[in-house]
Amino acid sequence: MKKELIGVYTIWLRDIKRYFRDRPRIIASFAQPILFLFVLGTGIASSFSTFGGGSGGDFLNFMFPGIVGMTVLFTSFFSAMSIVWDREFGFLREVLVTPISRTSIVVGKLLGGSTIAMIQGAIILLFSPLLKIPITFVIFFKIIGIMFLVAMTIATLGIVLASVIKSMQAFQVITNFLLMPMFFLSGALFPLNNTVKWMNVVAKINPLSYGIDAMRFAMLNNPAFQLYPLWLDIVVLASVTVVMSILGSFLFGRQD
Amino acid sequence: MNDINANNIIEVKNLVKEFKGLRAVDDITFSVKENEIFGFLGPNGAGKTTTINIICTLLSKTSGEVTLGGxxxxxxxxxxxxCIGMVFQDPSLDDRLTALENLYFHGLLYNIPRSALKERSEEVLKMVNLSSRKNNLVMTYSGGMKRRLEIARGLLHYPKILFLDEPTLGLDPQTRNKIWDYIIKLKKSKNITIFLTSHYMEETEICDRIAIIDEGKIIALDTPDNLKNTIGGDIITILSEENVKLKKYIKEITGSDVHDAKEGEIRFEIKDSSSFIPKFIKNSPVKILSISARKPTLNDVFLDLTGREIREENASARDNLRMRMRGRMRH
Structure with missing residues (x-):
């Protein structure tokens, strides 16, 4: 048991060390959220008056938790997916011949990816004063908790996909056909309660929409923006995580 | 080949591995003795890596028995x-970590106590002459240094067997020689069994025993000298004006088979080439343009057994990807 815990810790520590050494990646991770928030967000907010819908003043606030969610989504998903090429060509191959169970490798990778996603998300929170969103100590820890849960959910999804799809080309396909739709249909950029019916249905089966919902609750606590009660968000995210991580360690542990 | 021996550290019996109906390993049986250098020699795609991956638990077998250390x-x-150490065909170091960190992580995964880990890391680094670079990121290393570090890492947990899968692939000839020097040194200084694969014929000559593998089957298994002795003497290659006539003549006077070689040359084997050549040139019915004689190599053994030379097979999509990844990793 102790051996397995050391294994989990080793895999986690390696991801964290790599992350902090990769300065360009940390800096680049600011670019996309800034673009979305301050270019796209500001643009859309100011277009509200053109189309006759009020000032759009709250829109940036509405969007902010969505952008934090986006950062968590992409970071945790890609770091979990890295298990694919790492397994074929990299460090992970080495780990696979060590006497550490496959489950520990998966858990270590999940925790590593989620920790990094949490750090990235927390960095985005630094923009909150610009939007006049008050983030107190308590709120901060609530958000951290939710970010971690969302990151775990997405990372487990990444591991399951990574274990099934083993080619590099499939990454692009997954990004375009799964990740982007997941993001657009999560309520991150626009409220889902007033959209067309099919969107609503898709949003309901999209685990990320529960994550964004919880994030929005923790940050803004505005009932008008809430889709589901918080407990439901947490139950859905936690169940998806549990199911997917069991499936993920099973699939990853399979031998060819 | 089939003898059951207490000194055998690896026993493989009737091993078969199929990928979607394709037999990558086709019913092979062999054993590796303790403390020997055992080599797998064969072209790309012959089933060398597949067999190694099965022995070191990375791949499941379709059928057969495989035991290692009992x-x-x-x-x-x-x-x-x-109890195994592994050096893979593809680099498996983390290049954003330093050499010491790579070793440290490896040690943790093998549950080496931290107090001993530092000392052992220094020891293996010294062995491959990397002590002075131990705190540099691996991404600053050359291909040869990375390989050496991987060998050091493979030894860190004191394995009984070290697997080296194409340890010199992608390295320049000089670096390749150095890697073999380390392997020979390793063999002399430690009680360790080494199992290696290569498709460079000349490099496997350091092995105590070699299995020649082709299309998933072992077609010969013996010491390098015995394998070369299966060839009836020296290899003679001739370029002449009229090959057909000459071939018939050689067959008549020597009784040995004559084969077509590269670039319109013909080749055959003869026991005592130094006394044969002068006589031959004098009596030849056809004008000889060039003639050369040399000692047989393992390449000739392979040619003799399969009728073709070990060559680079066409790269599959996966190999292409691998080459790209390798390029990226070796920056």
Whole structure:
């Protein structure tokens, strides 16, 4: 048991060390959220008056938790997916011949990816004063908790996909056909309660929409923006995580 | 080939591995003795890496028996993992970590106590002459240095067997020689069994025994000298004006088979080439343009057994990807 815990810790520590050494990646991770928030967000907010819908003043606030969610989504998903090429060509191959169970490798990778996603998300929170969103100590820890849960959910999804799809080309396909739709249909950029019916249905089966919902609750606590009660968000995210991580360690542990 | 011996550290019996109906390993049986250097020689795609991956628990077998150190590969994976060291065909270091960190992580995964880990890291680094670079990121290393570090890492947990899968692939000839020097040194200084694969014929000559593998089958298994002795003497290659006539003539006077070689040359084997050549040139019915004689190599053994030379097979999509990844990793 102790051996397995050391294994989990080793895999986690390696991801964290790599992350902090990769300065360009940390800096680049600011670019996309800034673009979305301050270019796209500001643009859309100011277009509200053109189309006759009020000032759009709250829109940036509405969007902010969505952008934090986006950062968590992409970071945790890609770091979990890295298990694919790492397994074929990299460090992970080495780990696979060590006497550490496959489950520990998966858990270590999940925790590593989620920790990094949490750090990235927390960095985005630094923009909150610009939007006049008050983030107190308590709120901060609530958000951290939710970010971690969302990151775990997405990372487990990444591991399951990574274990099934083993080619590099499939990454692009997954990004375009799964990740982007997941993001657009999560309520991150626009409220889902007033959209067309099919969107609503898709949003309901999209685990990320529960994550964004919880994030929005923790940050803004505005009932008008809430889709589901918080407990439901947490139950859905936690169940998806549990199911997917069991499936993920099973699939990853399979031998060819 | 089939003898059951207490000194055998690896026993493989009737091993078969199929990928979607394709037989990558086709019913092979062999054993590796303790403390020997055992080599797998064969072209790309012959089944060398597949066999190694099965022995070191990375791949499941379709059928057959494989034991290592008395442990069964299907049931006692962790016991096997504990006593093997692995150097893969593709680099498997983390290049954003330093050499020491790579070793440290490896040590943690093998549950080496931290107090001993530092000392052992220094020891293996010294062995491969990397002590002075131990705190540099691996991404600053050359291909040869990375390989050496991987060998050091493979030895860190004092394995009984070290697997080296194409340890010199992608390295320049000079670096390749150095890597072999380290392997020979390793063999002399430690009680360790080494199992290596290569498709460079001349490099496997350091092995105590070699299995020549082709299309998933072992077609010969012996010491390098015995393998070369299967060839009837020296190899003679001739370029002449009229090959057909000459071939018939050679067959008549020597009784040995004559084969077509590269670039319109013909080749055959003869016991005592130094006394044969002068006589031959004098009596030849056809004008000889060039003639050369040399000692047989393992390449000739392979040619003799399969009728073709070991060559680079067409790269599959996966190999292309691998080459790209390797390029990226070796920056």
């Amino acid at each position: 442990y069964n590969v299907a049931r006692e994976r962790n016991k096997i993992r504990n």
